[in-house]
Amino acid sequence: VSLLERLRARDDWRLTAQRRAVAGVLRGDHVHLTADAVHELARAELPEISLATVYNTLNELVAMGEVLEVAVGDGPKRYDPNVDVAHNHLRCVGCDELLDVRAGANRPKLAAGQAHGYRILDVEVIFQGLCPACQRRS
Amino acid sequence: VSLLERLRARDDWRLTAQRRAVAGVLRGDHVHLTADAVHELARAELPEISLATVYNTLNELVAMGEVLEVAVGDGPKRYDPNVDVAHNHLRCVGCDELLDVRAGANRPKLAAGQAHGYRILDVEVIFQGLCPACQRRS
DNA sequence: GTATATGCAAAGCATTTGCATTAAA
């Protein structure tokens, strides 16, 4: 089921040209675009789309659970349409590239007695390292 | 060995009143202060310290490896002086509280064939959930 | 027709930077 189809199914959410353009850009399984990049790409299809609308739309998609917000390291947030399959991230500390990696069978668990009364909702795992290009550079 | 002692030992780094104040604030094992909070607290000891100097100092401490920068969720970065013991973080998505948790014996490893040529330097694990107070509130 | 989304420009917040002054070594 594609993002666009899921959005079409909603009756509480108006499907505008701008939102269709944003959804069109957020297609695929290894996409980690910044708001700015989404704006650039969406503009190819709809030149008059504004950055503010891109931000508004992305925030709505995140609130709906249709897109994942990935904030790691410095720099702008990334938006990841791959919400169905649990996965981890691999980031290059040199160039800030961000890749998806399959979640190993062993999702980390909190050690006993370490929950501090929390109800755990999610575990985020981020591998940090140097990509091949940045290894050569350093 | 305390942070202040380690800093005194450096001969390439001038120990000023401001830097001593920042180091004084970053004492203890469960400290996750924002730059602003460090500024507030440091002001108690040294009223004329500026926020810019706090930022400069924190960045230097991070670059030296004496302090950990923790950027998770929205909101400002936190600074964590607990660099010696590897540990994970537990964050409340409601109020943004941040706690240290012991790293389980099983640090997550990248599945075979998923390294994409990267040289891995670090793994960050962040448990997200609701703290007791925020559970009651919701 | 009516509620909602849009674009624009301005505001917001966290952080960094340029530069003249001050202080550590």
Place this chain on the structure above:
DNA sequence: TTTAATGCAAATGCTTTGCATATAC
């Protein structure tokens, strides 16, 4: 005395917001 750190204020980068206009339903 020399070199580096400070404070201030302005600039930056990302993101959000207010409001009049346009558009989906």
